[in-house]
Amino acid sequence: DTGVSQDPxxxxxxxxQNVTFRCDPISEHNRLYWYRQTLGQGPEFLTYFxxxxxxxxxxxxxxxxxxxxxxxxxxxxxxxxxxxxDSAMYLCASSLDxxxxxxxxxxxxxxxxxxx
Amino acid sequence: xxxxxxxxxQVPVFExxxxxxxxxxxxxxxxYLFWYVQYPNQGLQLLLKYLSGSTLVExxxxxxxxxxxxxxxxxxxxxxVHISDTAEYFCAVSSPHQAGTALIxxxxxxxxxxx
Numbered sequence: 001d002t003g004v005s006q007d008p009x010x011x012x013x014x015x016x017q018n019v020t021f022r023c024d025p026i027s028e029h030n031r032l033y034w035y036r037q038t039l040g041q042g043p044e045f046l047t048y049f050x051x052x053x054x055x056x057x058x059x060x061x062x063x064x065x066x067x068x069x070x071x072x073x074x075x076x077x078x079x080x081x082x083x084x085x086d087s088a089m090y091l092c093a094s095s096l097d098x099x100x101x102x103x104x105x106x107x108x109x110x111x112x113x114x115x116x
Numbered sequence: 117x118x119x120x121x122x123x124x125x126q127v128p129v130f131e132x133x134x135x136x137x138x139x140x141x142x143x144x145x146x147x148y149l150f151w152y153v154q155y156p157n158q159g160l161q162l163l164l165k166y167l168s169g170s171t172l173v174e175x176x177x178x179x180x181x182x183x184x185x186x187x188x189x190x191x192x193x194x195x196x197v198h199i200s201d202t203a204e205y206f207c208a209v210s211s212p213h214q215a216g217t218a219l220i221x222x223x224x225x226x227x228x229x230x231x
Contacts (some may be wrong), residue, residue, distance in 0.1 A: 042221035107160040
């Protein structure tokens, strides 16, 4: 397995357009996380899935954002009606729940969004 | 709620000098603590972690961090840095009592090592 992969790596869009990012986690990992990282900031938690269930959402995840993990494998993050403030690096991470929360996450390289 | 404060946004050092990157956390429950590193144009990678037991933890590339509960700190140190250590370093916290809770990250410290 080559790790967590994200697609596309870069996306430039115009304000008001919709964008979708895809994340393929490490195959045996049942937890999947989305984070957002802006310049000069650390990663900020957006949401996470345990298998196909979305268990937690940050208040940062406005109504324009939606995430899915339909079969408990890959996940998509869609942003509708993009705004310039959505410009950021969107990070996906996965982990294996072994009954205790050790919190070790494996990150992809991110999808960079630029909204013009 | 948990939070992490990284006290230095940038740390410039010369090669072979020692370095300390400071991290303080706030939590009302017990914590797990992590340092992640992000090399230029790469994803975040786990550097080391404290879960329980010995308060001093080490990485394979010479970094170490010490969990200090009384000072709520988890500072990262290396006695002699290399050019290749130039990267962004993030301290992060989670809780063993909150299953599935995501990591909370600090804002990061940019370590710049020059010759």
